[in-house]
Amino acid sequence: MPPPAVRGGRGAQVCPGPNGEPRLSTYALRRTRFRQHLTTAATACTILCTVLGGALISGHTRAAEPAPAPRAAAPAPALTLALPDRLAELTGVERAIPAPPAPPAAPAPPVTESAVTSGRDGGVARASRSATRGERAARPPKAPSTKRRPPVTRQRRPAAQAPLAAAYADGDVVGFALTQVGKDYSFGSSGPDAYDCSGLVSAAYHLMGISLPHSTGGLAHLGRPVGRDELRPGDLIFPTSGHVGIYIGNGRMVHASTERGGVKISGIYAFSFARRIIG
Secondary structure (H helix, E strand, O other): OOOOOOOOOOOOOEEEOOOOOEEEOHHHHHHHHHHHHHHHHHHHHHHHHHHHHHHHHHHHHHHHOOOOOOOOOOOOHHHHHHHHHHHHHHHHHHHHOOOOOOOOOOOOOOOOHHHHHHHHHHHHHHHHHHHHHHHHHHOOOOOOOOOOOOOOOOOOOOOOOHHHHOOOOOOOHHHHHHHOOOOEEOOOOEOOOEEOHHHHHHHHHHHOOOOOOOOHHHHOOOOEEEOHHHOOOOOEEEEEOOEEEEEEEOOEEEEEOOOOOOEEEEEOOOOOEEEEOOO
8 A cells, every 4th residue: 555645845744754654754853853852941940940949938937936045164173263273363462562762851951040131131131122112102192293303405526626627727627627516407508507408618718718509519610620530628529419528638538518417527429520729
């Protein structure tokens, strides 16, 4: 009897074998194997869930049970009995060590007669100061004085330069200027109690019968110019264009300086130019 006809195709369950016998197709084999694997996996999951569920239930049950009380350890009698004895032994050793001797106290300083005297004097001095303060506090206040103080008069500077003035003859320009040293400075004055710089020069030369202008600018154009190394006593020195003095020798001059300095002798602190009136 010939084998039944087998319908082939992708979805066929049975297909002819190499010898013409019928057998399951590749699709049917794969489907069968997939079902076997799926059944095995489902069985394994069921077993795993059963095991895990039993473990969880067992853990909750054990956690709910009260924990047994820990057993107390038995004390070591030998060690307990030995500790007091050792402590007593150590304490006895410490008590047996003698304490170090205390350092001797410093002797007190002897009380001398001078110390007693100074103490008494100090007490007497303090008592006397207290008594003095009490007397001052008990004094009546002083009445305000009705006396008026005399007015303070300004004393003039010493006018004489006797050693320098005696070196020049009467009527000399330098001699006259030296006798005016110490007098006050007053702008626009030409003596006899106060001078300014050009007023002192004009007054000194007026004694010689020479009339000079009372201004620094007018004196700057009189006579003839001389250098600093050619100066002679009586020459006019101009430290600046606005100030003038009379040269007296040895690098010094006499001049009416300022309101504070008055007529005085000073060194040539500056040299602008010089003029010679006589000679």
